[in-house]
Amino acid sequence: MIEKKNIVKHEERAVLVGVIQKDQTEHQVKEYLDELAFLAETAGAVTIKKFMQKLAHPDSRTFVGKGKLQEIAEYAKLHDVSMLIFDDELSGAQISNIEKETNTKTIDRSDLILDIFARRAKTAQAKAQVELAQYQYILPRLRGMWKHLERLGGGIGTRGPGETEIETDRRIVRDKISLLRKRLAEIDKQAFTQRKDRGEFIRVALVGYTNVGKSTIMNLLSKSDVLAENKLFATLDTTTRKIVYENTPFLLSDTVGFIRKLPHHLVESFKSTLDEVREADILLHVVDIAHANYEDQIGVVNKTLQELKAFDKPVLTIFNKMDLYIKHTFDEWLEESTKEEILKDLKERWQDATQGNAIFISALERTHIDDLRTAILEKVREMYKIRYPYKTAFFY
Numbered sequence: 574m575i576e577k578k579n580i581v582k583h584e585e586r587a588v589l590v591g592v593i594q595k596d597q598t599e600h601q602v603k604e605y606l607d608e609l610a611f612l613a614e615t616a617g618a619v620t621i622k623k624f625m626q627k628l629a630h631p632d633s634r635t636f637v638g639k640g641k642l643q644e645i646a647e648y649a650k651l652h653d654v655s656m657l658i659f660d661d662e663l664s665g666a667q668i669s670n671i672e673k674e675t676n677t678k679t680i681d682r683s684d685l686i687l688d689i690f691a692r693r694a695k696t697a698q699a700k701a702q703v704e705l706a707q708y709q710y711i712l713p714r715l716r717g718m719w720k721h722l723e724r725l726g727g728g729i730g731t732r733g734p735g736e737t738e739i740e741t742d743r744r745i746v747r748d749k750i751s752l753l754r755k756r757l758a759e760i761d762k763q764a765f766t767q768r769k770d771r772g773e774f775i776r777v778a779l780v781g782y783t784n785v786g787k788s789t790i791m792n793l794l795s796k797s798d799v800l801a802e803n804k805l806f807a808t809l810d811t812t813t814r815k816i817v818y819e820n821t822p823f824l825l826s827d828t829v830g831f832i833r834k835l836p837h838h839l840v841e842s843f844k845s846t847l848d849e850v851r852e853a854d855i856l857l858h859v860v861d862i863a864h865a866n867y868e869d870q871i872g873v874v875n876k877t878l879q880e881l882k883a884f885d886k887p888v889l890t891i892f893n894k895m896d897l898y899i900k901h902t903f904d905e906w907l908e909e910s911t912k913e914e915i916l917k918d919l920k921e922r923w924q925d926a927t928q929g930n931a932i933f934i935s936a937l938e939r940t941h942i943d944d945l946r947t948a949i950l951e952k953v954r955e956m957y958k959i960r961y962p963y964k965t966a967f968f969y
């Protein structure tokens with residue numbers, strides 16, 4: 574029988590595995606594994622080792638090569654490793670082959686992200702969305718899961734599952750999927766009506782990679798109390814607040830963060846949460862400028878926005894965590910004038926790239942927040958003028 578469970582247990586000892594494919598550099602894959610370690614930590618596991626292998630094409634049976642898998646298996650045995658986490662998506666057969674040869678539970682990045690989402694989901698909508706994504710993920714992997722249970726002696730006879738058992742499970746999973754879809758459609762209908770009730774207000778949405786500071790900025794701008802913490806996907810549910818600056822009202826929403834290789838099913842089932850982004854008039858794209866891979870992250874966010882068909886909107890790019898950037902980049906003996914030069918270059922580069930729509934702040938130290946407010950206000954007012962050309966005097 575199929576049941577969903579938290580895959581990652583508290584303090585579990587994990588080994589991470591990444592493959593450097595032909596269009597990737599070793600440095601990039603190292604960063605990806607650092608991010609995977611952060612995901613693992615968010616789920617409650619401890620990373621004790623990372624393995625990388627350069628491979629033009631992943632092995633169809635075991636993803637990494639035979640020799641590497643042997644090495645991983647030996648390491649796992651010696652160091653009491655309870656779980657392998659692969660950075661790339663594995664097929665059901667690959668998971669089952671790897672588990673057999675290493676004798677260690679194996680999951681992939683999508684699995685891990687789904688696990689985190691499942692823990693974080695609080696509202697009925699978020700819970701149903703995650704559950705839907707989980708079942709969709711499981712469906713093509715059922716055969717592998719049966720094999721897995723078989724090896725662990727999990728209540729199945731030595732003969733292994735017959736086609737009928739797998740077919741029964743498939744049917745159960747399909748039924749669950751259609752039930753969840755129905756439930757979500759109902760929640761959607763209510764949410765749509767609620768959104769319609771918001772009237773003529775211009776809608777602004779905070780978007781960005783996970784952990785960049787969206788909720789911190791939301792709290793700062795709206796005096797609300799959204800959970801902000803140094804974990805990935807702290808926010809799953811959308812929060813919307815009405816804000817009034819200088820007699821100009823607008824709605825500000827904080828929403829789920831993006832990440833590279835966000836499981837496809839997750840994006841699909843979070844469609845209604847992401848409607849907030851799709852239906853926004855203006856996007857505030859928050860970037861963690863102190864992150865080594867921030868330019869990659871900008872690319873991932875832009876690509877996700879394109880997939881959501883939300884790319885065609887005015888965007889203000891907020892480069893956040895300037896305090897950390899300065900701390901990482903400058904040391905004490907650097908001349909003040911050199912620091913200024915470096916900062917000026919950085920800012921000019923991004924002002925050029927965003928056609929003058931970049932703001933540099935520290936939400937934590939509250940620097941340049943007034944500039945941010947002014948920039949938002951300007952965009953919101955422009956939008957009111959476009960939207961209601963005869964009504965501009967209405968708001969201010």
Ligand SMILES: Nc1nc2c(ncn2[C@@H]2O[C@H](COP(=O)(O)OP(=O)(O)OP(=O)(O)O)[C@@H](O)[C@H]2O)c(=O)[nH]1
Nearest residue numbers: 784785786787788789801802806807808830936937
């Ligand atoms: N140093 C520094 N830390 C910041 C700044 N802004 C936010 N943070 C920290 O970054 C972490 C993530 O902040 P959140 O506001 O939760 O980020 P988020 O983008 O909402 O993250 P998710 O909801 O998980 O996608 C928290 O620990 C914040 O305290 C900043 O300007 N400087």
Ligand SMILES: [Mg+2]
Nearest residue numbers: 787788807808
């Ligand atoms: Mg958040």
